[in-house]
Amino acid sequence: MSSQRKIETVERKQQLTDVALSQFALNGYHKTAVSDVVKEAGVSQGTFYWYFRSKEESALYIIEEGKKELLKVLEQGYRNEEATVEEMLLETNRLFYDFFTFAEENRNLMILLLIKGVGADTPIHKAASETFTAIEKASQRNLVRARELNLLPQNMDVSIQSTLITNMVIGTISSWLFGPNLDINYKPDVSAEKMATSAAMLGFYGITGY
Amino acid sequence: MSSQRKIETVERKQQLTDVALSQFALNGYHKTAVSDVVKEAGVSQGTFYWYFRSKEESALYIIEEGKKELLKVLEQGYRNEEATVEEMLLETNRLFYDFFTFAEENRNLMILLLIKGVGADTPIHKAASETFTAIEKASQRNLVRARELNLLPQNMDVSIQSTLITNMVIGTISSWLFGPNLDINYKPDVSAEKMATSAAMLGFYGITGY
Amino acid sequence: MSSQRKIETVERKQQLTDVALSQFALNGYHKTAVSDVVKEAGVSQGTFYWYFRSKEESALYIIEEGKKELLKVLEQGYRNEEATVEEMLLETNRLFYDFFTFAEENRNLMILLLIKGVGADTPIHKAASETFTAIEKASQRNLVRARELNLLPQNMDVSIQSTLITNMVIGTISSWLFGPNLDINYKPDVSAEKMATSAAMLGFYGITGY
Amino acid sequence: MSSQRKIETVERKQQLTDVALSQFALNGYHKTAVSDVVKEAGVSQGTFYWYFRSKEESALYIIEEGKKELLKVLEQGYRNEEATVEEMLLETNRLFYDFFTFAEENRNLMILLLIKGVGADTPIHKAASETFTAIEKASQRNLVRARELNLLPQNMDVSIQSTLITNMVIGTISSWLFGPNLDINYKPDVSAEKMATSAAMLGFYGITGY
DNA sequence: AATGAATGAGCGTTCATTCAT
DNA sequence: GATGAATGAACGCTCATTCAT
Structure with missing residues (x-):
């Protein structure tokens, strides 16, 4: 019976993190009460x-950990020295695919x-934006x-381009x-692969160059 | 003399709407208390x-009214029967420009x-999403x-394409x-025109075709 | 029945002030919960x-109002231009009597x-000390x-003397x-008059000069 | 080697007592959490x-120990059989000096x-009062x-007199x-000796007899 | 002796909403 | 139309205390 009681510290924190995240995701940060989280846990x-230390700290912790994992995944991409546009497209494709997945x-x-x-x-959505x-x-x-x-035209404005492409990908992930x-319960009707390819193609060639 | 002081019903509602919107925008919906709104008003x-009827209803009203105005602006675009890709790009350009403006x-x-x-x-962000x-x-x-x-390749998936492009524009407007x-007080450092052109170009020709 | 409901604002504040004061007095500031006060009220x-605005503000309000009243009473004393030690003693006596009463x-x-x-x-006991x-x-x-x-010896240190006498009176009032x-329910067994006279006599002539 | 690190029970209790006292003194009994004390310790x-057994018990222990020490110091005073008022004043002076010191x-x-x-x-401030x-x-x-x-007039009311004098001294020590x-960090600007003498003089001869 | 995770009652405060006037 | 006092549920958080180890 005592074995049911004792839980490793690290597990308990993870458990609370998981429960909190799922509730934040389902109902939003503000509508999730600490009492809801502990009840479920x-x-x-x-x-x-x-x-x-606080509810806010728990959200920041979740975001910070998630950011680390996401960036770890994304940093795998674009590592090679591409020599042609096609190679670059392939890399981008892989990167987007990793992101969607x-x-x-x-x-x-x-x-x-x-x-x-x-x-x-503010501190929370700032942390999220930073990602x-x-x-x-x-x-x-x-x-x-x-x-x-x-590999690309010299006259392009890379700052704006990267903004456009990043927002395209991120926004598209949402919808x-x-x-x-x-809705957290929505089921995507297109595969991650198809989405990644479409995004990469559009980014590289636009709607006219499909 | 009282007619000078009298505030028409419609004006008062508009006043409350304006104040509420500015506070929602500044501090967010949840952090804005009805007491804050009426104090400023x-x-x-x-x-x-x-x-x-409720705080929620006020937000829905604001969003509904805003949606109407925004769609009115956007519906001006894409009206002509374009015959060439260039005309279509021009139209798209104008549409995006209207949107950014x-x-x-x-x-x-x-x-x-x-x-x-x-x-x-949920009802509020649902209303916002619908826009x-x-x-x-x-x-x-x-x-x-x-x-x-x-005017466009036949093999493209228009559903995904429109998702990608729409999210590109909307996300880009945010950042x-x-x-x-x-931050509500941030000042854009690029003109609406430049943004619109860049977005249209990217959407049509991609980063390779600049 | 509606007459039972409607209470003038000023009355309600006074009612809450009275209830809060009596509970602070009975149980102390920290041990008095706002929920206790409203329950009784x-x-x-x-x-x-x-x-x-807060529980603290209510205590400060009580102290501030009480301070005003107390000082109003005390400022009646010592007003005359005494010419002899006996007159001064009489005035002091009256002052102490007013204080004890x-x-x-x-x-x-x-x-x-x-x-x-x-x-x-701190803010509360600072306000109390100031009195x-x-x-x-x-x-x-x-x-x-x-x-x-x-009327008094020239070599005395008035600063220390006034400290001693004031503390004598205040401390004595407590006990x-x-x-x-x-204990808030303790009943004094000596009259205010007797206490005042004793204090004034001791202050003026010491234990040897009774 | 462990004997160098081992902390004796009595030492540990003393350490906790010391830390608790300093925190009670700095922040007050209620604002001091047990968690604060153990953190510092x-x-x-x-x-x-x-x-x-409890936080309260620790405060009572501190007060009880302090009371013992204080009374030990004070019981040294008034030991002699004085024969004159001057000798009595001298003894009182010494007593007060010991108290202030x-x-x-x-x-x-x-x-x-x-x-x-x-x-x-209540139990705590009762214990303090008893001192x-x-x-x-x-x-x-x-x-x-x-x-x-x-050595003193026969018509005096010794009960009231002792109350007055004791409160004078105790209250004066506070301020x-x-x-x-x-404020715990306040620095006295008068010596203990001067204070003791002034108090004794005032108690014996009053303000008129300085 | 000592640890530290866990408890749970309780607190001060906020705020959307109601309603008699 | 408009007021503003009143409500009460809910929330984030604290902390003295317990207890298996």
């Missing part, structure tokens, strides 16, 4: 505050990052390098994953 | 409830629609028609207008 | 916050000022004037009014 | 409860006894004896040691 209110496998995190955390308090700023920065670096390698009503 | 708590002139509305209302309760669903639908109609006119931290 | 929790008639206030508010948060600082200042002014009129255990 | 929450050397204890413990729960009741009792005994020895705002 089956612990007392005080326990939550043993692991997190990660999003698909981390629905709760993504909806918090993309949507539900956005209406939260995508990092992505945009990376995208921009890649474009600059590609232009230096003469692909959560549907028109941004 | 200089009326009593009860007055708010004379004009709106409207956004620039209605910052409060846009941040509510794009960001601050998103963390709000962009409408835009995406329109975009899709145009792509279909263009394909029928043989262009409110910066990386989604 | 028969109003809802929210009503308390309609009249006071006021204390007797405002037990709740006095225990808050003297004792129960002292363990409260007695004001009294000590006044006492010192009187001693200075008396010395100038040659006289609330007994050795500082 | 570098032990776990549970350890506190190994040495004390003890207070100066035990600031934390005194502020707890005099001020910060007063706002605490001063003991002092008053002793003072009264001395006055009675002095009157029996014909001398902690200033008008009862």
Whole structure:
């Protein structure tokens, strides 16, 4: 019977993190009460505050951890020294595919990052935004390098281009994953692969060059 | 003399709407209390409830009105029967320009629609999403028609394309207008015209075809 | 029946003030919960916050109002231009008598000022202390004037003297009014008059000169 | 080697007592959490409860120990059989001096006894009060004896006199040691000796007989 | 002796909403 | 139309205390 009681510290924190994330994702940060989280986790209110200094800190922790994982995935891409546009397209395709796949496998995190955390308090939505700023920065670096390698036209404005492409991908993830009503229970009707390819193609050749 | 002081019903509702919108935009829906709104408007708590059944209803009203205006602006675009890709690009350019300009002139509305209302309760962010669903639908109609006119490749998936392009534009409006931290006081450093042209170009020809 | 409901704003605030004071006096500031106060007052929790910004503000309000009343009473004393030590003693006697009487008639206030508010948060016990600082200042002014009129020895240190006398009176009020255990329900066994006379005599002539 | 690290039970209890006293003195009994004390002491929450049954018990222990030490110091005074008023004054002077000096050397204890413990729960401030009741009792005994020895007028009310004098000294210690705002960091600007002499003189001869 | 995770009652405060006037 | 006092549920958070290890 005592074995049921004792839980490793790290497990308990993870458990609370998981429950909190799923509730934030389902109902939003503000509508999720700490009392809801602990009720679902089956612990007392005080326990939550043993692991997190505040509700806000728990959200920041979730976002920070998620950001790390997401960036780890994305940093695998664009590593090679491409020599042709086709190679670059292939790399981009892989990067986008990894992104869409990660999003698909981390629905709760993504909806918090993309949507539900956005209406939260400033520190939280700032943390969430930073994730995508990092992505945009990376995208921009890649474009600059590609232009230096003469893989892209010299007259393009890479800053705007990377903004456009990043927002295209991120926004599309939202509507692909959560549907028109941004519903956590929505089921995508297109595969991650198809989405990634379409996004890469559009980014490279536009609607006219399909 | 009282006629000078008398505020018409319609004016009072508009006043409350304006104040509420600016506060929602500044602090978010949840962090804005009805008491804050009426304090700034200089009326009593009860007055708010004379004009709106609830706080939620006031937000829905704001979004509904804003949606109407935005769609009115966007429906001006894509009206002509284009015959060439160049004409179509020009039209798209104008449409995007109208969109970016409207956004620039209605910052409060846009941040509510794009960001601050998103963390709000389900009915509200549903209403906000619908605005962009409408835009995406329109975009899709145009792509279909263009394909029928043989202005675009036949093998493209218009549904995905319109999703990608719409999200590109909408997401870009967010970061262009409110910066990386989604701050209502951020000042865009690129003109609406430049943004619109870049977006249209990218959408038509991709990064390779600049 | 509606007449039972409607209460003038000023009355309600006074009612809450009275209830809060009596509970602070009985149980101390920290041990008194806002919920206790409103329960006794028969109003809802929210009503308390309609009249006071916070629990602390309510205590400060009580102390501030009490301070005003106390100082009003004390400022009646020492007004005349005494010419002899005997007249000065008479005046002091009257002043002390007013002080002891006021204390007797405002037990709740006095225990808050003297004792129960002292363990409260800094702003509150600061406000309470200020009351007695004001009294000590006044006492010192009187001693200075008396010395100038040659009613008192020239070599005395008025600052220390006024500290000693003020503390004698204030401390004595505590133990006289609330007994050795500082109990709000304690009944003094000596009259205010007798206490005042004794204090004045001791202050003027010491234990040897009785 | 472990004997160098081992902390004796008695030491650990003393350490906790010291830390608790300094925190009670600094922040007050109610605002000091057990978690604060153990944090500063570098032990776990549970350890506190190994040495004390409760937080309240720890405060009572501190007060009880302090009371013992204080009374030990004060019981040195008034020991001789004085024959004249001058000798009695000298003894009183020494007693007061010992009191003021003890207070100066035990600031934390005194502020707890005099001020910060007063706002605490009834048992605690009862314990603190008892200290001063003991002092008053002793003072009264001395006055009675002095009157029996014909050193003082026969018509005086020794009960009231001892109350007045005791409160004078105790109250004065507060304001001398902690200033008008009862601040633990206040620095007295008059020596203990000067204060003691002034108090003794005032008690014996009053303001007129300086 | 000592740890530290866990408890749970309780607190101060907020705020959307109601309603008699 | 408008007021503003009143409500009461809910929330985030604290903290003295317990207890298996």
